[in-house]
Amino acid sequence: MALRFLSNQLQAAGAAFQLITRIPIPVLIPFTPPVLARSSVYYPLVGTVIGGILAGAGWLLFTYVPAMPAAVLLLILWAALSGALHLDGLMDTADGVLSHRSRERMLEIMKDSRVGAMGVIAAVFVLLFKFALLASLLGQEMWLHTALYLAAACGWSRLWLVWAMIGWPMARPGEGMASMFAEVRVRHAAAATLVQLVLVLGIGLLLGLAWGDVLNQLAVQAGLTLITGSVVSGWLCRKLGGLTGDTYGALNEVIESVLLFAALAGGNGFHLLF
Template identity: 60%
Template sequence: MLSSWRRSNLLSRILKEQLQAAGTAFQLLTRIPVPVAIPFTPEVLARSVVYYPVVGAVIGGVVALAGMLLQDAVPAMPAAVILLAVWIALSGGLHADGLMDTADGVMSHRSREKMLDIMKDSRVGAMGVLTAVLLLLFKFSSLTAVMNVSELQWRSFFPLMMMACAWSRLWIVLAMAAFPFARPNEGMASLFRAVHFRHPASALLVTILLAAGSFLVWPSAGYQSAFVTLLMQGGITVAAGWILCIWLIRKLGGLTGDTYGAVAEIIESILLFYLMLVLV
């Protein structure tokens, strides 16, 4: 009896921890309401990163679903604007804000310390605005092209769009564990010092399960190279993420919360462009 009670208590505690972790991930990375007060302790934050790919898949899935609903009802260009608005609304522009702050800092060509100070400034400079505009135009043009594909191809786009957003969030977790922090004792990134390699390993497993599940629920509809495309997404994520992070570390001496968002935005845009090339 006692042993059974202990097992039940342990399972309840584990379930509570995982639900807290998932809720934390959605509270941090989206504007999707999670009406629960969760303590943002280093341990909870570390566990939450396992669910970052799930957050990405939800965002990508909602955007893809909105695209399917708009495809025959709205012309391609206005539909692409609506999809971008949905995309930004879901994330609250969190990663776009990080992109702008990072661009202002690293493109100022100042000293490393001055770059980091500029990135902490809540005001947005010219380089941040220009970078954000260019990235949004890049996404807009890719979405416009995708909106012109057939309904059959959209059934292939749905799971691949989900996974594109999942891969970009997975890289944030990998970067936390693999690369140094620029400000180890301050800023949002410093709260994730408890992230170790078991967390990105778990996040990678979650991503693989999401990929398998997405193609079971939404078959590729005759798109025979869907699995290869998925592998290419992973390869592009690793290649682009590694190059960007190494470049940023050379500039800043490490990564920050802003740079995580910037890299995620760029990876997401590259993956969207790749899907456009595959489908069009």
């Protein structure tokens, strides 16, 4: 029984990495609804791994490369790690919801593989915003705090996707990427939340940061994720009648951007926010 449980969890973790990253997992995993539901538990782990790689790369670049070109290199790495999956969802979502057409027409536009003007504009704005934030954060001396914040932010944004799956209806029931996660339940979201909390506290401990700083940072990021995710999810649901796989990608990009901005808004060394 224990071996079967462990095997199922390893399979679920592998499925999460295969689905939402380009990190190679050389195992054939069936993307069945039960496996995908279990895989959602490990979305925060996937995000934290991506954020941790970015944080490590940022530390190396900070030592040898000026902040602005370093920020560009980090953005390239960021997109490569996820295969620009979430950015693609953002573009499709922007093309649909900013077309100001009927709900049915918006959903048709989002299914089109071609990218329209609104999608390009949305992607450019988000990438420019992230570039500016990364360049500013790379210029700070408190990189340990920045590293934890970046790793945790990528985990929080993906954790919200799990809660969005159960908190809002699907815009296209029975079709599309979102329908593959129809078996995600509250227990999966609760387990994913526990994974995220353990990861944030564990990384803070490994980095030797003060517990007060780590707990404050956790509370701020959790609150911003909840507020931003709820507002954007509710708005998209009103426009589309529900959420889709593309809107999950858009939610991830928006939440990441908000959390990075909060890190910078905290001031040098995070002494204002934390």
